[in-house]
Amino acid sequence: MSTSVTPMLPAGFTPQGFLPSPGHSLKPPGRTIGRTRRRHAAIAVVSAFMALLFVTLIAFHGYVAWIVAHPYVAPLTSNPKIAKGLDYTDAVFPSKSGRTTVHGWYIAADAAALLPAKTIAAAAGGDDQAAAAPVASDRTVVFSHGYGANREETWVPMYDLAALLHRLHYNVLMFDYGYASEADRSPATGGVEEAQQLLAAVQYARSQGAEQVVVWGFSMGAGTALQAALQTDASDDIDALILDSLFLPSPESLFNNVRQYLDLPRFPSLPLVQLMLPFWTGTSFNQIPAQQVMQTSYTIPTFIMHGTDDVKAPIATAEHIASSQLNPLSREWVVQGGKHELLFQTRPKEYIQRAALFLSQVDADWKSNQPTLTASAT
CATH class of the missing domain: 3.40.50.1820 (Alpha/Beta hydrolase fold, catalytic domain)
Structure with a gap:
């Protein structure tokens, strides 16, 4: 008794030389790889921009807190x-x-x-x-x-x-x-x-x-x-x-006085300045x-x-x-x-x-x- 085995072929291909069946479109591999790379690059750029924005936001409010802790005083x-x-x-x-x-x-x-x-x-x-x-x-x-x-x-x-x-x-x-x-x-x-x-x-x-x-x-x-x-x-x-x-x-009096020099939004500026102050003063508003x-x-x-x-x-x-x-x-x-x-x-x-x-x-x-x-x- 003989057994015939039919090979499993990729979809869209015929047994004759693995040729594409009529009407099937095969995209060149290079074009797909290029699009994937561009998509990854865009995600990386956006992520880097968001990270930079976050660091800038933290650094700015850290500087505001430093100014509050170290005000300019004339000699x-x-x-x-x-x-x-x-x-x-x-x-x-x-x-x-x-x-x-x-x-x-x-x-x-x-x-x-x-x-x-x-x-x-x-x-x-x-x-x-x-x-x-x-x-x-x-x-x-x-x-x-x-x-x-x-x-x-x-x-x-x-x-x-x-x-x-x-x-x-x-x-x-x-x-x-x-x-x-x-x-x-x-x-x-x-x-x-x-x-x-x-x-x-x-x-x-x-x-x-x-x-x-x-x-x-x-x-x-x-x-x-x-x-x-x-x-x-x-x-x-x-x-x-x-x-x-x-x-x-x-916190309220601090924010009102800072607003006289910088037109900052209450959120997230007030929480961030409060968060940063202890790094420069060693004390918090709770004290x-x-x-x-x-x-x-x-x-x-x-x-x-x-x-x-x-x-x-x-x-x-x-x-x-x-x-x-x-x-x-x-x-x-x-x-x-x-x-x-x-x-x-x-x-x-x-x-x-x-x-x-x-x-x-x-x-x-x-x-x-x-x-x-x-x-x-x-």
Whole structure:
């Protein structure tokens, strides 16, 4: 018995010499390979473009985050002696955390302001003993400057306020936060490390003989003052707060301020900048106690002043914090038409009067609560 086997042939071919059957079209292999290669090349180009776009997006927002952490700050242009004829000494001390170093100027109070008239006359006549017995001040104001500025902050204007306090027999400490330091630069942390620098400045003022310390903050320096006052021992260190154009760092305030320079969409810009910030600062927004500040009623007297035309720091934040304060000396001043950190320039006379009145009331209240002072006075 024989068995025939029919060979299996490719479709479209006949047994005769494997010739294509009539009507069958066979594409040349080279053309198919060429189309496949072009398709793969197109996919590769698109993938490379998307990858480049993604890297560019990440790099751009990383740069924005770097700028936020390292703002440009103009160098110091003067000093208290040149600007207002005030003698000063250089102050250098570590932050309370020990991670950064703080540089500033310490201006001792005007001792002659409280000398009796006959003592001043004797000193003017050449009495060395009278001239060598100045009256030291136990009251100090520590200035807390704003973001993107240094201890001078000329538009406030800081030198004028220092001269005013000098005449009122206050010592004054002006210092740079790390992001503004020329000698020991460190990134801005939204108040986390800055609060440690401020507390160290307060401690320095105490080491110079201050029994009463008032922190006068501007913009983010005001928000930093509130963060510092949250510390458990801050009530023992800080006796009162003056807060001008209060700015409290938060994701929303960050985005609103960045939008003033770059018209970025909220998404994905805000999440990306927030994601990148810790790489440059070592801190995240979760570490900034903004909500705690908003909900705290501070035991120390707090004077909050804010302008209605402030586009950098929402007045609603200042009003909310002011409404939460229960200390009888705490108060709020809303300046109609006032712009961010330009309240002094808007109402200079009223600004000085209100600040001086607040300081005098704080001083009177502080003295009334000092048993040793009361006993010595009687």
